Amino acid sequence: MNPPQAQALAEGALGVALLHIEGGDLAAARPLLAEAVAGGVSTGANASLFHGAPALEFVLGCAGRTDRGVQAAVDRVVAYRLAAARQRRESARLPHLAEFDLIRGITGLGALLLARRGSSSLLKEVLAYLVSLARPVHTDAGALPGWWSLDLPGHKEMTDGHGNNGMAHGIAGPLALLSLASSRGVHVDGYEGAINEFAGWLDRYGGAYWTSREQLSAGEHPRPAPLRPSWCYGALGIARSHQLAAIALADPARRQAAENSVLAALADPTRLSLITDASLCHGWSGLLTVTRAIAADSPEPDPFAIHIENLRRRVAGGIGELTKPGLLEGRAGARLALNGTHTTGWTRALLIA
Numbered sequence: 186m187n188p189p190q191a192q193a194l195a196e197g198a199l200g201v202a203l204l205h206i207e208g209g210d211l212a213a214a215r216p217l218l219a220e221a222v223a224g225g226v227s228t229g230a231n232a233s234l235f236h237g238a239p240a241l242e243f244v245l246g247c248a249g250r251t252d253r254g255v256q257a258a259v260d261r262v263v264a265y266r267l268a269a270a271r272q273r274r275e276s277a278r279l280p281h282l283a284e285f286d287l288i289r290g291i292t293g294l295g296a297l298l299l300a301r302r303g304s305s306s307l308l309k310e311v312l313a314y315l316v317s318l319a320r321p322v323h324t325d326a327g328a329l330p331g332w333w334s335l336d337l338p339g340h341k342e343m344t345d346g347h348g349n350n351g352m353a354h355g356i357a358g359p360l361a362l363l364s365l366a367s368s369r370g371v372h373v374d375g376y377e378g379a380i381n382e383f384a385g386w387l388d389r390y391g392g393a394y395w396t397s398r399e400q401l402s403a404g405e406h407p408r409p410a411p412l413r414p415s416w417c418y419g420a421l422g423i424a425r426s427h428q429l430a431a432i433a434l435a436d437p438a439r440r441q442a443a444e445n446s447v448l449a450a451l452a453d454p455t456r457l458s459l460i461t462d463a464s465l466c467h468g469w470s471g472l473l474t475v476t477r478a479i480a481a482d483s484p485e486p487d488p489f490a491i492h493i494e495n496l497r498r499r500v501a502g503g504i505g506e507l508t509k510p511g512l513l514e515g516r517a518g519a520r521l522a523l524n525g526t527h528t529t530g531w532t533r534a535l536l537i538a
Contacts, residue, residue: 192221192222192226192227192236192237192240192241193235193236193240193511194234194235194236194240194243194244194512194534195235195236195288195466195511195512195513195514196509196510196511196512196513196514196515197221197511198217198218198220198221199217199218199221199240199241199244199512200510200511200512200513200515200517200518201217201510201511201512201517202214202217202218202221202244203244203247203512203517203521203529203531204512204517204520204521205217206244206247206248206529206531207247207521207524207526207527207528207529207531208524211248214248218241218244218245221241222241226238226241226255226258228258228259228261228262231289232259232262233283233288233289233290233293233294234287234288234293234294234296234297234534235288235289235293235513235534236289237262238255238258238259238262239259239262239293239294239297241255242255242256242259242297243297243300243533243534246300246301246302246530247529247530247531248529251302256301259294259297260305260307262294263291263294263298263307263310263311264307266284266290266291266294267291267307267310267311267314269284270284270285270291270314271314274317274322277322277323277324278322278324279322279324279329279333279334279335279346280318280331280332280333280334281334281335281336282334282336282337282338282349282354282355285314285315285318285332285358285359286338286349286353286354286355286358287352287353287354287358287536288338288353288354291311291314291315292315292358292359292362292536293358294311295308295311295312295315295362295366296362296533296534296536298311299362299365299366299369299371299533300530300533308366308371309371309373312362312363312366312371312372312373312376313373313374313375315359315362315363315379316363316373316374316375316376316378316379317331318330318331318332318356318359318379318383319331319375319378319379319382319383326345329346329401330348330356330386330401332348332349332355332356332359333346333347333348334346334347334348334349337395338353338354345397345398345399346398347395347396347397347398348386348390348395348396348401349394349395350386350387350390350391350393350394350395350396350418350423351394351395351417351418351419351422351423352416352417352418352422352423352425352426352535352536353416353417353418353422353466354417354418355395355418356383356386356387357383357387357391357422357423357426358426358536359379359383360380360383360384360387360426360427360429360430361425361426361429361430361536361537362536363376363379363380363383363430363433364380364426364429364430364432364433364434365429365433365536365538367380367433367434368429368432368433377434380430380433380434381434383426383430384426384427384430384439387423387426387427391423392412393412394412394418394419411453411455411456411459412456412459413456413459413460413467414450414451414453414456414457414459414460414472415460415466415467415468415471415472416465416466416467416471416472416474416475416535416537417466417467417471418467419450419467420446420447420450420456421447421450421471421472421475421476421479422471422475422537424443424444424446424447424450424475424479425443425475425478425479425537426536427439427440427442427443427446428440428443428444428479428482428483429482429537431443432482440483443479444479444483444485447475447476447479447489448488448489448492451472451476451492451495451496452492460472460499462503462506462507463499463500463502463503463504463506463507463519464507464513464514464515464518464519465512465513465514465518465519465521465522465535466513466514466518467514468503468519469496469499469500469503469519469522470500470518470519470521470522470523471522471535472496473493473496473497473499473500473522473523473525474521474522474532474535474537475535475537476489476492476493476496477493477525478532478537478538480493497523497525500519500522500523501523503519504516504519504520504523507519512534
């Protein structure tokens, strides 16, 4: 049976409801929320920030609502996922991307817990788990990074595995969450070392969507052809994670380098030509939203202004061509980006704020 798409924050009714909530139109959001929960709320293996009970809690939180029953269900999901991750680690097996990533995994659940009003005892457990990813896994093939995975985001197996670098599915997500938590005063043992480990990895390998075993064994720092500078993969999502790390560790040189990389990407017509739609995940809306966040945290925001205006025009011109209604690849996300507000904190689902 296919999971109910109404509960999918990425493309279902919840994502469209988020647009109405950000606009202050709770009356328009209510029937969409009712549609999302009509068949029950998923707390199974597919429950994540972008699906099921956690997605519902996130949207309700953006509306200023707290449902204790939903939160309790989410806590059970988080506890189960952490226990499974510990068991996997103890058996010296490599994680699947869905164990730790933002879209399907523990990083996304941690982003939700960080967004909660009040404290959550599970948040520090999540952060401690992310710190553990900075320690290598010792396998028959030798020591590999703790987030090395044998599967790609589409569930296809990859021979010898890979180190995923993106914000949506890779190590930039854990880096962003640890950094955001630190900046809000939530720390766990080893967090600074983990931030430095993840950021150092992205310094070496973040120029590619992922790193192969061959590159890792050769110590090769890939210099690929220009890549799409999107939020999900690419320069802007990774640069935001670097900037957040720099803020958390009070590292002005890293912050400046991150901001310079964004300005370079936005001024490069070859890289911008790889953006083909107005979507939030990998299109103009994602670039606009991340650039705004980076500029807001920069001590020198003025150089970003012309790029933000150019990106606004790109989004406005491309919304009508989007065929999906939802958040990550559809019109709801593009309209949220174009509106340029984050009163509800909706951008926390992207781990950029």
